[in-house]
């Protein structure tokens with residue numbers, strides 16, 4: 001589904017990604033872990049071209065998006081949902097409008113269809129009574145569940161999560177992870193950057209360790225956590241577990 | 242001379258109050274249309290400048306905008322008014338009021354532009370990214386997500402700019418436009434009494450400013466609805 005070849009990304013003279021070759025298959029749940037500043041966000045953001053790779057190519061569903069025009073990039077992004085650490089809900093719009101804005105503006109649904117979809121999604125994320133609230137009235141956990149609903153409104157083929165629970169108070173982490181687990185069970189292809197090792201163990205089909213701009217090691221969660229090979233990974237795991 | 246006599250002399254005799262009434266109309270007319278021009282110009286310039294800073298596109302547009310901003314903000318509005326009237330429109334038979342509208346509109350645009358630009362810049366980058374990641378293009382993201390928030394943030398500053406402009410139009414007399422200030426001054430020159438006409442003019446400006454400020458505060462409160470916790 002996503003094919004990454006020789007991906008490099010440099011900011012100024014700071015080489016953040018130093019050559020990544022990776023394939024992500026439909027239905028996979030890939031969890032990316034690694035120390036802060038290792039390039040996890042940059043990797044994720046290169047996948048939907050929020051950052052333009054310095055070198056390398058990315059194929060999404062067979063087409064090269066690194067050399068696509070703006071229009072095709074926008075079409076690609078509809079199919080790649082992204083969930084941010086800080087939610088980035090639109091504070092000036094109601095929850096329902098947050099969810100329906102993109103599908104309506106892009107002409108994918110009428111307002112009525114989108115409203116119906118929003119109601120279904122709000123039901124699904126467990127916040128059916130928040131349709132007419134504004135983001136500022138919600139807790140962090142609720143905001144993130146709405147952000148996920150907003151992405152789902154576009155019917156994406158893959159969802160990218162960049163530390164979706166890192167900005168949350170501990171008691172709200174569970175509700176968001178639970179929702180992500182449901183999504184995983186429903187078959188969504190997911191790439192998740194997180195520090196939640198429990199989630200990685202339970203939900204991931206594959207766990208990657210990123211450090212110094214490379215994917216240093218990857219494996220099934222069981223092998224990854226029980227039998228880490230790379231010394232950097234062992235050290236990292238000893239700190240976080 | 243008592244208050245009543247002075248009032249009669251300055252406003253009632255020869256229907257001198259017409260100078261104030263017509264002058265007020267002219268002042269409001271000039272302010273209204275120059276605010277419109279200023280807003281349109283200001284938003285366009287702010288968007289060009291922001292787009293340049295954000296994407297590196299629109300190099301020429303950005304360059305022109307910067308010259309415009311430097312010139313307009315670096316020279317007095319009276320001088321701009323005089324130049325536009327006596328130099329640019331010198332050989333064109335044209336309404337003085339129209340010239341004043343153009344001059345104050347162009348002047349205000351520069352200040353509105355910087356206000357709006359700071360408003361756009363104050364919006365968290367995450368808003369932009371959220372819009373783009375949903376597949377909205379640059380334009381759609383600006384129009385649906387960034388500009389409404391930026392507008393809300395700078396509304397008090399914009400309203401302030403309107404109020405400043407309302408008062409600034411009082412120099413229209415330099416090109417012999419009979420606005421409110423000029424109206425009061427004409428009465429003064431006819432009756433040789435300065436207090437009554439000039440204080441009246443001041444009070445009329447003051448009332449307008451106070452009413453306008455009150456209206457803005459109300460509007461702000463309504464817009465803040467979405468920020469309620």
Ligand SMILES: Nc1ncnc2c1ncn2[C@@H]1O[C@H](COP(=O)(O)OP(=O)(O)O)[C@@H](O)[C@H]1O
Pocket residue numbers: 011014016034035036037038039040041042043
């Ligand atoms: N827009 C940017 N401009 C310059 N440097 C950046 C930018 N984004 C990220 N970086 C740098 O890239 C490195 C990796 O950042 P990031 O991908 O956010 O790491 P992680 O998500 O793993 O913590 C950091 O050193 C960071 O300073």
Ligand SMILES: [Mg+2]
Pocket residue numbers: 040041042162163
């Ligand atoms: Mg990060």
